Amino acid sequence: MLNKESPLPMYYQIEEDLKRKIESGIYNYGEAIPSERELSETYEVSRMTVRQAILNMVRNRILYREKGRGTFVAEEKFEQPLQGVTSFSEDMKRRGLTPHNELLIFERQDPDETTKDLLQLKEEEVYYLKRIRYADDEPMAIEETFIPVHLFPELDADRLEGVSFYEYIETKTAHSIERARQTIEAGTAVFEEARPLSIEEGDAILRIERIGYLSTGVPFERNTSIYRSDRYKFISDMQREK
Amino acid sequence: MLNKESPLPMYYQIEEDLKRKIESGIYNYGEAIPSERELSETYEVSRMTVRQAILNMVRNRILYREKGRGTFVAEEKFEQPLQGVTSFSEDMKRRGLTPHNELLIFERQDPDETTKDLLQLKEEEVYYLKRIRYADDEPMAIEETFIPVHLFPELDADRLEGVSFYEYIETKTAHSIERARQTIEAGTAVFEEARPLSIEEGDAILRIERIGYLSTGVPFERNTSIYRSDRYKFISDMQREK
DNA sequence: CACTAAAATTGGTATAGACAACTATATACG
DNA sequence: CGTATATAGTTGTCTATACCAATTTTAGTG
Numbered sequence: 001m002l003n004k005e006s007p008l009p010m011y012y013q014i015e016e017d018l019k020r021k022i023e024s025g026i027y028n029y030g031e032a033i034p035s036e037r038e039l040s041e042t043y044e045v046s047r048m049t050v051r052q053a054i055l056n057m058v059r060n061r062i063l064y065r066e067k068g069r070g071t072f073v074a075e076e077k078f079e080q081p082l083q084g085v086t087s088f089s090e091d092m093k094r095r096g097l098t099p100h101n102e103l104l105i106f107e108r109q110d111p112d113e114t115t116k117d118l119l120q121l122k123e124e125e126v127y128y129l130k131r132i133r134y135a136d137d138e139p140m141a142i143e144e145t146f147i148p149v150h151l152f153p154e155l156d157a158d159r160l161e162g163v164s165f166y167e168y169i170e171t172k173t174a175h176s177i178e179r180a181r182q183t184i185e186a187g188t189a190v191f192e193e194a195r196p197l198s199i200e201e202g203d204a205i206l207r208i209e210r211i212g213y214l215s216t217g218v219p220f221e222r223n224t225s226i227y228r229s230d231r232y233k234f235i236s237d238m239q240r241e242k
Numbered sequence: 243m244l245n246k247e248s249p250l251p252m253y254y255q256i257e258e259d260l261k262r263k264i265e266s267g268i269y270n271y272g273e274a275i276p277s278e279r280e281l282s283e284t285y286e287v288s289r290m291t292v293r294q295a296i297l298n299m300v301r302n303r304i305l306y307r308e309k310g311r312g313t314f315v316a317e318e319k320f321e322q323p324l325q326g327v328t329s330f331s332e333d334m335k336r337r338g339l340t341p342h343n344e345l346l347i348f349e350r351q352d353p354d355e356t357t358k359d360l361l362q363l364k365e366e367e368v369y370y371l372k373r374i375r376y377a378d379d380e381p382m383a384i385e386e387t388f389i390p391v392h393l394f395p396e397l398d399a400d401r402l403e404g405v406s407f408y409e410y411i412e413t414k415t416a417h418s419i420e421r422a423r424q425t426i427e428a429g430t431a432v433f434e435e436a437r438p439l440s441i442e443e444g445d446a447i448l449r450i451e452r453i454g455y456l457s458t459g460v461p462f463e464r465n466t467s468i469y470r471s472d473r474y475k476f477i478s479d480m481q482r483e484k
Numbered sequence: 485c486a487c488t489a490a491a492a493t494t495g496g497t498a499t500a501g502a503c504a505a506c507t508a509t510a511t512a513c514g
Numbered sequence: 515c516g517t518a519t520a521t522a523g524t525t526g527t528c529t530a531t532a533c534c535a536a537t538t539t540t541a542g543t544g
Contacts, residue, residue, distance in 0.1 A: 009527060035494055046529045051495090059301075064457075067495050068537030075459045085482045177482040184478065186428035186446040186471035204428040204446060217317045229428035236426065236478055240327045240419045251497060277524060288499045293525090309525045310506030491540070498532080505526070512519075 002043055010045050014053035017043075019062065022073055032070040033063070085180040085212065088133050088143065088225075089164035097135040105130040106157045108149060115146045118211050119219045125149045129160070132196050133225075139197050140232055146222040151175065151214075169220070178215040184208050184234055189226075197228045204229040244285055252287050256295035259285075261304065264315055274312040275305070327422040327454065330375050330385065330467075331406035339377040347372040348399045350391060357388045360453050361461045367391045371402070374438050375467075381439050382474055388464040393417065393456075411462070420457040426450050426476055431468075439470045446471040 002013045018033065027033050036054065040047040054071055057063045065071045092099040111119065111126045119126070126146045133141040145165075147155070152173065159168060169175050185207050194201045206227040214220050227234075244255045260275065269275050278296065282289040296313055299305045307313045334341040353361065353368045361368070368388045375383040387407075389397065394415065401410060411417050427449050436443045448469040456462050469476075 011527080037494080046531090048530085049528055052527085054495095065495065066537085067535070068493080070494060070537095085480045179479065179481045182478045182480070184426055184448070184476040185474070186448045186469075188430065188444075188446050202430075202444065204430050206426070206428045227428075232427070234426040236424045236480075237421065238327045238424070238478075239421045253497080274524095279524085288501095290500085291498055294497085307525065308507085310508080310523085312507095312524060485544105487542105487544080489540100489542075491538105493538070494536080495534105496536095497534070500529105500531095502529080503527085505524100507524075508522090510519105510521080512517105514515105514517080 002045070010043075010049050011052040011056070014039070014043055014045070014050060015056055018053065018057065022062065027073050029073050029075055032072050035070060085166075085177060087164045087166040088141065090166060092135045092140070095135075098137075100134050100137075101161075102132040102134065103129070103157060103160075104132065106160075111146060115222055118222050119146065119148055121148060127152075127155060135231075138231065139228070141225050141227040142193060142196055143223065143225045145224075147220065151218070151220050165221075175220065176215045177220070178213050178217075180210050180212040182208055182210045186229070187226075189228075193226055197226070199228050199230065206232065206234060208234070244287070252285075252291050253294040253298070256281070256285055256287070256292060257299055260295065260299065264304065269315050271315050271317055274314050277312060327408075327419060329406045329408040330383065332408060334377045334382070337377075340379075342376050342379075343403075344374040344376065345371070345399060345402070346374065348402075353388060357464055360464050361388065361390055363390060369394075369397060377473075380473065381470070383467050383469045384435060384438055385465065385467045387466075389462065393460070393462055407463075417462065418457045419462070420455050420459075422452050422454040424450055424452045428471070429468075431470075435468055439468070441470050441472065448474065448476060450476070 002010060002017070004010070006013065018027070021027050022029075033039075034042070036047050036050050039050045039054075043050065054063060054065070058065060058071075061074050063071050064074050086094065089099045106127070106129050108125050109128050110123075111121055115126060116122070126148055129143075129145040129147075131143045131145070132139055133143055149155075152169075152175075159172075166177060169177060187205050187207050188202045189197065189199055189205045191201050193205065194203060197205075199205075206225075206229050208223075208225045208227065210221075210223040210225070211219050212221040212223065244252060244259070246252070248255065260269070263269050264271075275281075276284070278289050278292050281292045281296075285292065296305060296307070300307060300313075303316050305313050306316050328336065331341045348369070348371050350367050351370050352365075353363055357368060358364070368390055371385075371387040371389075373385050373387070374381055375385055391397075394411075394417075401414075408419060411419060429447050429449050430444050431439065431441055431447045433443050435447065436445060439447075441447075448467075448471050450465075450467045450469065452463075452465040452467070453461050454463040454465065
């Protein structure tokens, strides 16, 4: 069942096995899984190890527990929470659409005061990207991105062509994305915005301003987007704070 | 230091003590706190107990850890993440504004198909509330709320007057709020919307549709809000999924 | 049959110790 | 002086056990 020699920790292997059993219907939604003590016997590990696996899954909403009653499989619809920071490409794919970009500008520049402030920069240069974002060949958003050069010195236009920038960071660099803060407001399109989005002047648009942070806490991008609102809804899943 | 007789678990008392020491500057932002072994000696508990306290604080972004290096105090600005599901009242207070309501409609009714679907109802009645939401005596939003009667049978208009509905649920009932899903889109105000918000027809507005869920997974409210966008920005903090 | 008390089961907290994986520092060697 | 190498310190994983608190189940009693 489990591989004691594997470099993967036991609790992780247990998590994977429980997930598999949930997906294959061995444990059903809303029903209880075996108790900690039972699982520790079947997996031949200590109860605390089983516990670590279960508590991780509770944090990920795959399970929930009730003292004195047991541990239960959470409802299916919460299995893959749609919360989370995503790039445009990831967002569109999740919605079943095919994203692509039209790169209008890619250059290095000295950031303006707002950008310096938001990205906590002093004199460092930033990449400036301006792109039109398409989903299924329809224009969806105009996006401007500012990225500190010193964080990704090897970045160039080619690298941003095929793959999502977020994916690039997480697979090709040592950095990892942790969180983002967004402000969202409504507005009406002016002519220069309406034209590339194929909408009319005065039509409703969403303005989204995002600051992305690495796991070190360092801000790595400022992203200002204008979405046409006839084709795009912002979806957000939030948890209640305790 | 710690009270072994207290009904509060040791790990919780340790968390509180560490938070206090961070706030009072005994441990500074970015610097390491004592190691698990040191803490387990000073608090006179086992290392695993210290560990439970620390891991909780890591989840809450108060601390972060690096294997082989130590445990560090996270940057100040992430101490109180603004993420989380909030009611209008809570949201406004957090922004330093004073909220109040004008209750236009409060009645029981048979829900329409959309509401029945979103709240997973069959034939149950719902409360229907229509309110104008004010912040510092300026109209901010028009809000319609649908709440299943059977979840809160004792609800009436008085109970929603002074206190936030979310606060009411968490303090006066056995239910607890867990999460919410929101969709946000931009639009332009029609006459009936513009009038109570003191804006002009055609001005930009944010339409927010929210479904709130209890910790049991049961949806407890459908909330449809129209915010004027000249005075309101939606703020959202999100974490990257792993 | 209905109610109550006891027992069993479950998750929650806590202990004491062991080894592994990783990091930084001091030390010895070329 | 620079470079390996040991070593001490850190977090990460895991064991085996114990008792507590909440809930459910069972047995007993009237």
